[in-house]
Amino acid sequence: MYTLSSIDKWYEENIGAISSNEYVFNLESHQKNMQLIKEILSGLKKDECVPTAPAIIDAKKADTxxxxxxxxxxxxxxxxxxxxxxxxxxxxxxxxxxxxxxxxxxxxxxxxxxxxxxxxxxxxxxxxxxxxxxxxxxxxxxxxxxxxxxxxxxxxxxxxxxxxxxxx
CATH class of the missing domain: 3.40.50 (Rossmann fold)
Structure with a gap:
């Protein structure tokens, strides 16, 4: 949730620069991603996003x-x-x-x-x-x-x- 919120905020702050950047050839993709992130965030409930040990490791395995x-x-x-x-x-x-x-x-x-x-x-x-x-x-x-x-x-x-x- 934190990461998606940060990306959402970044898009809000930068979509104007993205839209006017001559090197951006996939503006529609950015707009679609921005909307998708908003949809995902609106569907998440904070109580479902309980912080846990990082998903990339098994915290019980000290040798990871x-x-x-x-x-x-x-x-x-x-x-x-x-x-x-x-x-x-x-x-x-x-x-x-x-x-x-x-x-x-x-x-x-x-x-x-x-x-x-x-x-x-x-x-x-x-x-x-x-x-x-x-x-x-x-x-x-x-x-x-x-x-x-x-x-x-x-x-x-x-x-x-x-x-x-x-x-x-």
């Missing part, structure tokens, strides 16, 4: 690890995602995010061996997509490893962050 797969060029977006995840209550030791000193791979382990040891039911991968991500063999290897091992994952698109910064 969230891995943010990203290109180091996208650090500012990864940092925002990291702050959000930590804000949800995920423990520092449950997060692998190599662009932050608290979440790097342990010094005595290789990144590939460390991740290999976690590519099973205890790893949840967040793929932070961007043009740079798609150009990186290491990033594509991480994504491929998640696919091969059938690791749980979700996708977040840095393109939205990039577009937002151009509009505002």
């Amino acid at each position: 690890v969230i891995f943010i797969s990203h290109k180091s060029d996208d650090k500012k977006y990864g940092d925002a995602l990291r702050n959000f995840i930590i804000g949800l209550g995920v423990k520092e030791k449950q997060l692998v995010y190599t662009s932050h000193p608290l979440h790097k791979i342990p010094l005595d382990e290789s990144i590939y061996e460390y991740l290999r040891s976690h590519f099973n039911s205890t790893l949840f991968m967040i793929i932070l997509w961007s043009d740079k991500y798609l150009e990186s063999p290491a990033c594509l290897n991480e994504m491929g490893a998640a696919w091969v091992t059938q690791t749980d994952y979700t996708n977040i698109c840095a393109f939205l962050f990039l577009w937002e910064s151009k509009v505002s």
Whole structure:
């Protein structure tokens, strides 16, 4: 509910800029999404939106690890995602995010061996997509490893962050 409300507010504040931006070729899509978010919000009841442990991990499994797969060029977006995840209550030791000193791979382990040891039911991968991500063999290897091992994952698109910064 919080996230949808934030997106709704962002649309309210930026729909004018979106409408007049010469690089926006899918204005109808934005208008449709804006309306859809409003409809979803109007159908939600606050008492149905009880805060719980983050849905992306099983809070009872202390060995669950969230891995943010990203290109180091996208650090500012990864940092925002990291702050959000930590804000949800995920423990520092449950997060692998190599662009932050608290979440790097342990010094005595290789990144590939460390991740290999976690590519099973205890790893949840967040793929932070961007043009740079798609150009990186290491990033594509991480994504491929998640696919091969059938690791749980979700996708977040840095393109939205990039577009937002151009509009505002």
